[in-house]
Amino acid sequence: MNMQVHRTNVAVLAGGPDAEREVSLMSGREIAAAIDAAGRFAAKLHVIDRLTADDLSAIAGDVIFPALHGPWGEGGPLQRLLEADGRPFVGSGSVAAEIAMDKMRTKEISQRIGVATPPACVLTSIDDACPVEPPLVLKPIDDGSSVDVLICRSADEVRRGRAQLHPRRKRLMAEKFIPGRELTVGLVGDRVGSLIEIIPSVEFYDYEAKYTRDDTRYTVNPDLPAEHARRIKEDSLRLYRAIGCRDLARIDFRYDDATDPARPTWWMLEVNTMPGFTSHSLVPMGEAAGGVPMPLLCTRLVEMALGRAAR
Secondary structure (H helix, E strand, O other): OOOOOOOOOOOEEEEEOOOOHHHHHHHHHHHHHHHHHHOEEEEEEEOOOOOOOOHHHOOOEEEEOOOOOOOOOOOHHHHHHHHHOOOOOOOOOHHHHHHHHHHHHHHHHHHHHOOOOOOOOEEEEOOOOOOOOOOOOEEEOOOOOOOOOOEEOOOHHHHHHHHHHHHHOOEEEEEEEOOOEEEEEEOOOOOOOOEEEEEEEOOOOOHHHHHOOOEEEEEEEOOOOOHHHHHHHHHHHHHHHOOOOOOOOEEEEEEEEOOOOOOEEEEEEEOOOOOOOOOOOOHHHHHHOOOOOHHHHHHHHHHHHHHHHHH
């Protein structure tokens, strides 16, 4: 007698209404292909806009992998829909997602647990005083992929940058610019992956350097004092847990090895609860360097979501 074995179906969601829609579409395609390549689960990619609960319930699948980046898709609203839907899904729950998407709330938690982060303030209008002196970084409080990020090295540049960004951003963050090296570390489950140094060929790691340029260089396990590398990883895990993240995240740092030894050497910049899964993305890169290729990584993430449902 022939018996048909049901394979778990994974609905991969991509797109969304956020500025990072194109990145999400790339991530979704890569995730669906990786899950299919691994062979344990069957994946189907669903390109979405802004879902309602009814829209979500009409999408078939035993488990959901939301590959969205940005405030709606990664910062809580979609996660609340997924929690109400009841099916297991990959990634942080709505509370942790909302905290991590808000860079100032993330900084507050980071400071509370003793992980250094650059001084910053919130600017809600062009008339707000900015107590942070240049050089500083102007950025949206709740977006990613370096969208609308400006480095301002003088008061004039700050004024011009604010005039450019305030009309389309309700809240900006002015953050003290920290010179030095750009580091990131991925976490999968409660395991901290490899440190990666990012070396862009342009002034900073902007959207093009992340996704379209081929001259950005990456060094897995860069040359750092072993004690520093160990402590950066420890700080990453402490912050991940303090926020309440689950399944995966990526935490970005600046490493300042040329300043006053009395100052912190590494500074936490932000936490991403659904980092990219494109050909240029850093969590898959770090996992591959540690012997976990993309198909196995995506399969393990689906297994984590299913494991919660089974408890």
